[in-house]
Amino acid sequence: MNSSQYNFYVSTVSFSNKNNQVKVLKHHPDLQVYGTGRSAVVFKVNGEHRVIKIFYPPFEKTAIQEKNNYEKLKGSSYYPTIYESGPNYLVMDLIEGKTFFECLAEGILLKSDYVHQVDNGLQYARDVGLNPSDIHLHNLIVTKEGTIKIIDVARFSQEKQCTQWQDLKNGYEKYYHRTYFPTKIPKWIMNSVSKLYRLRNK
CATH class of the missing domain: 1.10.510 (Transferase(Phosphotransferase); domain 1)
Known part of the structure; x- marks a missing residue:
């Protein structure tokens, strides 16, 4: 899949934040919620063995930091591979x-x-x-x-x-x-x- 497609998927996702509880309001039908955390939600991409980790506003800096750290860890089997990143997302291995x-x-x-x-x-x-x-x-x-x-x-x-x-x-x-x-x-x-x-x- 080309990078513009991942970026498009990210653009279809929206969140709500009420009382520090973040909820996914909508997302592309090719995406399935795979996991949620304090700063991001992970979506499985249909038909691929990859996920997109999308960081909530205002955690964009966390996305950049995590990308930089994964780049340093590249080559180790103990960490997932990163295939693409954007201002607020990472595309990485699906870990089952x-x-x-x-x-x-x-x-x-x-x-x-x-x-x-x-x-x-x-x-x-x-x-x-x-x-x-x-x-x-x-x-x-x-x-x-x-x-x-x-x-x-x-x-x-x-x-x-x-x-x-x-x-x-x-x-x-x-x-x-x-x-x-x-x-x-x-x-x-x-x-x-x-x-x-x-x-x-x-």
Whole structure:
């Protein structure tokens, strides 16, 4: 598909923002909402193994930052490939799998090899001059092939040191394989812990 077509798709998308709740009002029928986040919504493109990540106003600067960070990570299998970008969007690989959050909620085993792969991916980011930050359960994906993909890297260029992944890993190593650790963790518990963590580290 040519670049003007992706740009056209982006132009068909509109949002509403009420009480800090962003909703998609309309989009081209070739697009399907694939995921939403604090700064962007991801659309799957029909007939392609790609997605378009469109950033809400006023997160255009975040789009540029994420593009620059992905360019530095180019060549690593731990991160999606970027095919095109615009002032407020990125076109990248469609990643099919389960996030760490979904695995914990559904009782899918998080293997120690997954944690090792995350460590390798984050070390690669450090080696190219980035500072891995904001590593949480939603941006770590286990693919159908059992490999790890790390997404949402806009904050990898911040200077502040982030201990979130180390804290998660410490919890995994200390508690996850204990007999008393629950097979499934309710989503509301994980969301509550995440919210408290963000408040503590503001």
